[in-house]
Amino acid sequence: MSSVKGAQSISRTLQVLRVIAGGLGEGVKLSWITRRTGLAKPTAHRLLQALLAEGMVEKSESEGYFLGPECYVLGVIADQRYGLSHIASEPVARIAAECGDSAFFSIRSEWHSLCLVRKDGNYPIKTHVLQPGTRLPLGVGGGGIAMLSALGDDEVEQCLVANAEECAEHYPHDQRADQLRRIAECRELGYGINRGSVVAVSWGIGAVVRDPRGEVLGTLSIAAIESRLQPERQQVLGPQLVREAAALERKIQEAQRMRQ
CATH class of the missing domain: 3.30.450.40 (GAF domain)
Incomplete structure (x- = not known):
């Protein structure tokens, strides 16, 4: 059961990242993330806090959430392979x-x-x-x-x-x-x-x-x-x-x- 929950959490986290990426650098509000993913606000907020801690997401108080520097690093590595x-x-x-x-x-x-x-x-x-x-x-x-x-x-x-x-x-x-x-x-x-x-x-x-x-x-x-x-x-x-x-x-x- 724990492995199923873990996989579900990963899937939800990737959904959040994709929604933020869809903002194309313009910042995405929590309300928009929950609307696009269908996640409850507490769940989306919890995932965002984990992504912030890992540097995958950055937050501006006025503009919302952006992809963080760690996403850029992963993108550069992926581009070297593909x-x-x-x-x-x-x-x-x-x-x-x-x-x-x-x-x-x-x-x-x-x-x-x-x-x-x-x-x-x-x-x-x-x-x-x-x-x-x-x-x-x-x-x-x-x-x-x-x-x-x-x-x-x-x-x-x-x-x-x-x-x-x-x-x-x-x-x-x-x-x-x-x-x-x-x-x-x-x-x-x-x-x-x-x-x-x-x-x-x-x-x-x-x-x-x-x-x-x-x-x-x-x-x-x-x-x-x-x-x-x-x-x-x-x-x-x-x-x-x-x-x-x-x-x-x-x-x-x-x-x-x-x-x-």
């Missing part, structure tokens, strides 16, 4: 240079996507919706559509339920019906298309990247102003992203074999 940002930088830079627009590599973080790498092409008008560190619900944006579409139907349903409140509050054009329609389109085409659902003039296209086990790892994507991502160009860039995603998967597999 090196996803380094591995993905080359194809992202190549895509940006070839298409002239902005290219990205984002990873899946439970029911969200997190942008790790951005490279800009030489076209003078750029979209700035997606930056390194930007966190979006899966299904939002070209890359988010690609990742959500690559999940099984049961996971898609879990994701839609988990993100319903956030999408209703912040992404009015990314509701359940919108996302189901985009999932069907992405599964047919092989790549996801965002037609300005977040910002009207900012369009995007994305292709899923899987890890060596075949699970959804992340996405390669392109963002541009509306006039540069019309159907004719979508039909060129979409398959290009799919090819680049497959090549990136092979690089990740090779890197994993070398570590073993």
Whole structure:
């Protein structure tokens, strides 16, 4: 029984950390943590005190809770092992240079996507919706559509339920019906298309990247102003992203074999 309680406590602690990480450096209040995790206030407070003692979380009296320095240290160590940002930088830079627009590599973080790498092409008008560190619900944006579409139907349903409140509050054009329609389109085409659902003039296209086990790892994507991502160009860039995603998967597999 004690081992079960211990595992439950670890799971709850990770839920709290993920909610704080979702604040993207803006500080998260206790009330928001309890709302997002479903934890009782005393339980969440107890977990936060333990995380504060370990340096995993910091607290500002006026702004709330932030990830602490120990999270940064663990992130640096993890990046040395997995090196996803380094591995993905080359194809992202190549895509940006070839298409002239902005290219990205984002990873899946439970029911969200997190942008790790951005490279800009030489076209003078750029979209700035997606930056390194930007966190979006899966299904939002070209890359988010690609990742959500690559999940099984049961996971898609879990994701839609988990993100319903956030999408209703912040992404009015990314509701359940919108996302189901985009999932069907992405599964047919092989790549996801965002037609300005977040910002009207900012369009995007994305292709899923899987890890060596075949699970959804992340996405390669392109963002541009509306006039540069019309159907004719979508039909060129979409398959290009799919090819680049497959090549990136092979690089990740090779890197994993070398570590073993």
